[in-house]
Amino acid sequence: MVDKSRDQDAFVNSLVSYTQEHKARHWEGTFDQFLRDIFPLQPKELARTAHQYCWDMIRWHGAERPATGEQFTRYGLFEQDLFGMQEALERVANYFKAASEGSEVGRRLLLLLGPPSGGKSSLVTLLKRGLEEYSLTDEGALYAIKGSPIHENPLLLIPHSKRAAFRDTYGVTIEGELSPYTRAVLEDEYEGDFTRMPVERIFISEAGRVGVGTYAPHDPTTADIADLVGSVDLSKVAEYGDEGNPRAWSWSGAVYAASRGMLEMIEILKVKREFLYLLLTLTQEKNIKVSRFPLIHMDETIVAHTNLAEFRKFLQEKENEALLDRMVIIQVPYTLCYTDEARIYHKLTSSTPTFQEVHLDPHALRVAAVFAVLTRLRPSERADLDLSKKVRIHAGEDVEAVSPTDVEKIRNEHPDEGMDGVSPRFVVNALAGAISRSEHRSLTAIDVLLALKDTIDSDARMDGKQKKAWMDLLVTARKDFYNRWVKQDVHKALFVSFEEEAQELLEKYLDEVEAVLDNRQVTDPITGEEREADERFLRGVEEKIGISDAGKHSFRQEVVRKAMGAYKRGEQFSLTSHTRLREAVERYLFEERRDVLRLVTSSARPDDESRRKISAVEERLVAEYGYDQHSAREALGYVTTLLSQE
Helix, strand or coil: HHHHHHHHHHHHHHHHHHHHHHCCCCEEEHHHHHHHHHHCCHHHHCCCCHHHHHHHHHHHCCCEEECCCCCCCEHHCCCCCCCCCCCHHHHHHHHHHHCCCCCCHCCCEEECCCCCCHHHHHHHHHHHHHHHHHCCCCCCCEEECCCCCCCCCCHCCHHHHHHHHHHHHHCCCCCCCHHHHHHHHHHHHCCCCHHHHEEEEEECCCCCCCCCCCCCCCCCCCCCCCHHHHHECHHHHHCCCCCCCHHHHHEHHHHHHCCEEEEEEEEEHHHHHHHHHHHHHHHHHCCHHHHHCCCEEECCEEEEECCHHHHHHHCHHHHHHHHHHEEEEEEEECCHHHHHHHHHHHHHHCCCCHCCCCCCCHHHHHHHHHHHHHCCCCCCCCCCCCCCHHHHCCCCCCCCCCCHHHHHHHHHHCCCCCCCCCCCHHHHHHHHHHHHHHCCCCEHHHHHHHHHHHHHCCCCCCCCCHHHHHHHHHHHHHHHHHHHHHHHHHHHHCCCCHHHHHHHHHHHHHHHHHHHHHHCCCCCCCCCCEECCCCHHHHHHHHHHHHCCCCCCHHHHHHHHHHHHHHHHCCCHHHHHCCCHHHHHHHHHHHHHHHHHHHHHHHCCCCCHHHHHHHHHHHHHHCCCCCHHHHHHHHHHHHHHHHHHH
């Protein structure tokens, strides 16, 4: 209760800090006042382009440079919501960085390409929400000409003849022209005196149509380009007396809403070609052309997304080549790391009441994630590398006979991996179905596998060949992953001192290996006598993970190299230091205690002592390994069955 109260206090304090950090200062005045009081404080920031603003926003949310062994920067804007997309996120960030520096990238439309439910929409949503939040801060302050339908930068009021002197005075360059609307207001209402034009601070808001625009195509045959760029407002024609008056135009298009910020184009390749040419001209030339008006300067970044099927259709039409040249295309595939995939499932289910009422055993999401990743992988050209090993490689685990240089080659072997296969939505739907059928309000990993089997069976979109292939992958996920995980859990729960014993065994293995490699004897810790290294023990450990006699020397050298690296860094060489060796040690201990576990769990009529041990194992599974009573009992029964079959 004390911990819960402390968590609640911490959350309330975080809200207070948030409001203080995002305390927006409203401001309104004339352009003269803006130049005197506001602009000199942040000249470079207040002259930023939309791309520069987006890049500064991404950095403002935090960026952690790659640590040793890591390849990609961690961006705070995406860290808590997008998993397994590091490469795509790095490319997106690099797009905004390059565009903000004034390169030609800034004149390209950003197109996110990937399979359904792969995270494209979520990525764009985070960018939009990030812009909204950033605009509330002092660092992200934005000012616009009051009343402008496209939220124009006040600096556009400065005449061209004065812009060179402005650059010399403030060190920033002004690019762009006033809109026809603002020019008409300036002439009619202020007699051309731009110093009296009203200026206000604005805040990006998708709901308020300020700095964020979104366009989703409906029926292509009836789609009207007015949805993007507006049309004549007949209700105002009588007031202004002319359809050509810019104030008689409806400035309600998504392009105008996105000015100074971001335009999201959903399923962009479904729109008419005239839409695409307008958007690509906007990105290339920073202006648009609508009837009755001269070119209208627009400053915004366009982020579009589409799926692979639509993109392939688009590629088949030769006339689209020129359009492709004006796009920066970033693939957003499904993740190939099962731990990241499991985090996606947890995020999708954790806020759903249905899932909150049901207990999931610690491997339920992971085994589903392994299956999903298996469907996304292609067979390797290496004969010794099956799909299970590839799953482990993509998860960053050590695999026998695969060096760090091999890992990169294997990852790049099939560039299209992750662009098809099972989607997170498919798995979550299967989980929901399993929950609805559960009588215990508890879901085990086996329940999840059975639910996935039923979902595949009943999917009318798949042919028999694909169904069989995916059924086989379910078996692979169970045999090569879940069986190992659940046996480890039960084993650890049965032997209280497992971690200590495993660490001792690891240290013994390391001592024996060093003796073999150095060609020296070992001092027995009990008798103090010198003896030869225990080759039988070493092979007993190594054979548990399939290390051949021919490959033992290279494996031992690798272990010692990692141990020396840990020693130089002042770290202990522990079970977490070498994934493959940890697996070997755990299996070795498991084999040693197999008979004890079988005696405890397999008796049809257990005596009081056996019953007590079974109960103790179940309690430890619940208390320390994430099970509940039902799933602990199921896990124990499942492991007993596995042992009886071996």
